Amino acid sequence: MTGGLVGTPVPRREDERILRGDSCYLDDIDPPGAAHVAFVRSPFAHARIGGIEVPGGLEGVIAVLTAADLEGRVGDLPVQGIEDGRVADEGHPVLARDEVRYSGQPVAAVLAESRALAEDAAELVEVDYEPLDPVLDARVSEVELTHWHRTSGDVEGAFESAAHVVRASHALPRLAPVPMEPRGAIAYYEETDDVLTVWVSAQDTHRQLAGLAKVLDRPEESIHVVVPDVGGAFGSKGVASPETVAVAAAAMVTGLTVKWAEDREENFIASYQGRGVEADVELALDGEGRMLALRARIRADLGGYLIQTTAIPTHTTAMLMCGVYDIQVADVEIAGMRTNKVPTGPYRGAGRPEAAYFVERTVDVAARELGLDPLELRRRNLISELPYETALGWTYDSGDYERCLALAEELVRPERRSDDEFVVGTGFGMYVERAGGMFETAEAELLPGGRFLIRSGSSPHGQGHDTTFAQLAAERLGVGLDDVELRFGDSKEVPRGVGTFASRSVAMGGSAVLQAVDALKEKLRGVEDRQPGIKASARFESDQVFSSGAYGAVVEIERSTGRLRVLRLVAVDDAGTIVNPLLAEGQVIGGSAQGLGQCLVEEAVYDEEGNPTFASFVGYSLLTAAEMPPLTTEFVESPSPLNPLGAKGIGEGGAIGTPAAVANAVADALGGVRVDPPFTADKLWRALREAEG
Amino acid sequence: MRISVEINGRACEGDVEPRTLLSDFIRHGAGLTGTKVGCEQGVCGACTVQLDGEPVRSCLMLAVQANGRELRTVEGLAADGELHPLQRAFHEAHALQCGFCTPGFLMSMEGYLREHPDAGEEDLREALAGNLCRCTGYLGIVEAVENAAREMRGEDVEGD
Numbered sequence: 072m073t074g075g076l077v078g079t080p081v082p083r084r085e086d087e088r089i090l091r092g093d094s095c096y097l098d099d100i101d102p103p104g105a106a107h108v109a110f111v112r113s114p115f116a117h118a119r120i121g122g123i124e125v126p127g128g129l130e131g132v133i134a135v136l137t138a139a140d141l142e143g144r145v146g147d148l149p150v151q152g153i154e155d156g157r158v159a160d161e162g163h164p165v166l167a168r169d170e171v172r173y174s175g176q177p178v179a180a181v182l183a184e185s186r187a188l189a190e191d192a193a194e195l196v197e198v199d200y201e202p203l204d205p206v207l208d209a210r211v212s213e214v215e216l217t218h219w220h221r222t223s224g225d226v227e228g229a230f231e232s233a234a235h236v237v238r239a240s241h242a243l244p245r246l247a248p249v250p251m252e253p254r255g256a257i258a259y260y261e262e263t264d265d266v267l268t269v270w271v272s273a274q275d276t277h278r279q280l281a282g283l284a285k286v287l288d289r290p291e292e293s294i295h296v297v298v299p300d301v302g303g304a305f306g307s308k309g310v311a312s313p314e315t316v317a318v319a320a321a322a323m324v325t326g327l328t329v330k331w332a333e334d335r336e337e338n339f340i341a342s343y344q345g346r347g348v349e350a351d352v353e354l355a356l357d358g359e360g361r362m363l364a365l366r367a368r369i370r371a372d373l374g375g376y377l378i379q380t381t382a383i384p385t386h387t388t389a390m391l392m393c394g395v396y397d398i399q400v401a402d403v404e405i406a407g408m409r410t411n412k413v414p415t416g417p418y419r420g421a422g423r424p425e426a427a428y429f430v431e432r433t434v435d436v437a438a439r440e441l442g443l444d445p446l447e448l449r450r451r452n453l454i455s456e457l458p459y460e461t462a463l464g465w466t467y468d469s470g471d472y473e474r475c476l477a478l479a480e481e482l483v484r485p486e487r488r489s490d491d492e493f494v495v496g497t498g499f500g501m502y503v504e505r506a507g508g509m510f511e512t513a514e515a516e517l518l519p520g521g522r523f524l525i526r527s528g529s530s531p532h533g534q535g536h537d538t539t540f541a542q543l544a545a546e547r548l549g550v551g552l553d554d555v556e557l558r559f560g561d562s563k564e565v566p567r568g569v570g571t572f573a574s575r576s577v578a579m580g581g582s583a584v585l586q587a588v589d590a591l592k593e594k595l596r597g598v599e600d601r602q603p604g605i606k607a608s609a610r611f612e613s614d615q616v617f618s619s620g621a622y623g624a625v626v627e628i629e630r631s632t633g634r635l636r637v638l639r640l641v642a643v644d645d646a647g648t649i650v651n652p653l654l655a656e657g658q659v660i661g662g663s664a665q666g667l668g669q670c671l672v673e674e675a676v677y678d679e680e681g682n683p684t685f686a687s688f689v690g691y692s693l694l695t696a697a698e699m700p701p702l703t704t705e706f707v708e709s710p711s712p713l714n715p716l717g718a719k720g721i722g723e724g725g726a727i728g729t730p731a732a733v734a735n736a737v738a739d740a741l742g743g744v745r746v747d748p749p750f751t752a753d754k755l756w757r758a759l760r761e762a763e764g
Numbered sequence: 765m766r767i768s769v770e771i772n773g774r775a776c777e778g779d780v781e782p783r784t785l786l787s788d789f790i791r792h793g794a795g796l797t798g799t800k801v802g803c804e805q806g807v808c809g810a811c812t813v814q815l816d817g818e819p820v821r822s823c824l825m826l827a828v829q830a831n832g833r834e835l836r837t838v839e840g841l842a843a844d845g846e847l848h849p850l851q852r853a854f855h856e857a858h859a860l861q862c863g864f865c866t867p868g869f870l871m872s873m874e875g876y877l878r879e880h881p882d883a884g885e886e887d888l889r890e891a892l893a894g895n896l897c898r899c900t901g902y903l904g905i906v907e908a909v910e911n912a913a914r915e916m917r918g919e920d921v922e923g924d
Contacts, residue, residue: 095797687805688896699889
């Protein structure tokens, strides 16, 4: 198969190996003689640590490391800032020193001959905790970890002169990312060469490497990171975790190969979570329903520490608070508060679902108060000319918002009815998503037999890079898919890249592949004797691009029980050029399932003492095949002018558009009663009573 | 304790502790890492294997309980190297992304379809509800299992 590959639904090349059971995830690597790690984790949400006592003679135990053993050689995890914002210097300690700030925080690392023996010993390590009162509500927290405020235009004037001012307060609970493969790392230190090798279940190679170098204060050249097959991440395996650093440090301290394969309970309580944000939004409109100004106060429950990327999702939320609407005046403020919970960080959508939810709920509240059809109110305010610079300062590069909305309306077949048994309502949610940005790299090499090898700085964890990137390269080279081989995930082999997050792989990584291929073709032009080994590399850089879309949902609520059923869901996404429609649709369906899970069942609940109640699949449910509603997907392809492919991002649209659409459908069915996800039967039953007055 | 099991038609012996889970024995004792472990409490289904032909959660059994019995894991699904209809259907319908849950789905559904070759979509969805997937949103998996069931019944499959 040559030519015409881009835009073709090619099934994945990575599948056969996985289907035969030949995949190799972190815990499938069994280095002989490895020391296995179990962490001693805080059972308290907030406590002072008086001392740590390790009993002697523990069976099979090789070493127990505490913060004291790491002092002077291991720093705290780094913290990333936000533009024009204040971010506290409250990086996560690798192992707790004199205080623990959330239940599940790593306190000591037990190294033993097997994981079972390490777990046995971890229970016998005595930590002298003095419990302190935990702060579990961002509204009562007195410690602000992040602050950001931006205004544009005459906010006061716009609100004073407005014909209508609509107010809506909404909240999204904390969510657990729950990749099916928990986290894990294996580390080995070679003293003679002074090289630290770390295998890690991660979204990318180079952010792990940079984080380890920083915290361990080592030159990056002395660290070798290998990312094997990765069983999902959804944002949660982005930057180096405290546990990964502890494993690397343990390898250096003991001289042993050290392995940590996280179990599900650890993953639930200690992997950073998403969302946990609330907002008070005010929208000023004129007599014709034109949106004049928006004011938003966003409060985030950030947890006990800042991991490297904690500040970023709320900043993204804030910057997207004008949504797809032409609102010239804005005033948006973030207060990110410290609480005694596990830190938050990026989880699929990472600030975008929050923005879409707050904005789109507010628009529906406005439509109801103004007596306008929600679709009509949207149409009067949609941005129609792009590129468009928002009042908050980002430039949307491309899109056709009206077309997306029209398609969503047509496909969802709106329905609104009520009888003795059920109430049925329809809702829409639109979104604009920042994707891509920064840079990505690739290297193309001629192999013997006229084949080609592409080394990519990007890194897959389920998306299908091996197929998509091969489609791009093969079409450009005029060869078959099988003539192109891809390599990822080994910092010694691939060029220094960025990684897979923010729906950036095709737009950035794919564009780098194209450019590397073009550079190689240029080198080979006119060369008669084409010797294998000729290489060319590329580093593609661009501003961020903005995907967009419109989602529609029809829902039914049972009057007697409050049980919610999503009757149908429609996803219309504009991610620019689609390279592989089969895989792109897979991203939309998968993202929508996570968005639906958030609407129906998912919520990471801490009890009044700060204990996680979600430490297993019993306390935190995922949707199953039996609960998936009929889903229709459609693509609008407005190419981005910012990369040679015209691609934007498709990885997160489902997770962004679905909650807003379902929430508006629920509110529609309830006659405007305001409830927030998850839409449990209990909550909706009460809301129905309220709706009946 | 010494145990002896047959895995994918091959005799396999090993020393295990009484508390060793069957899943750990298969993966780290027998070295068959195609079987995955996702929760160790029997909810996610990633560790599903077949014991004497029946799908079981290998994380809910002790290795010693399998002594003298026959196990089949995902590595044993492709007879003589040729992919099973379920494996092919999963590939064609894009029913896997990260692939961590996939072996469990395959081993559950292979057992289910043997018992229920004529299962309709609703029944299949109920049967599939015993396995969790966080990537695909399941729709591709439902389609794949329906297609495989049709092929196994000897019916024409769309697109073939």
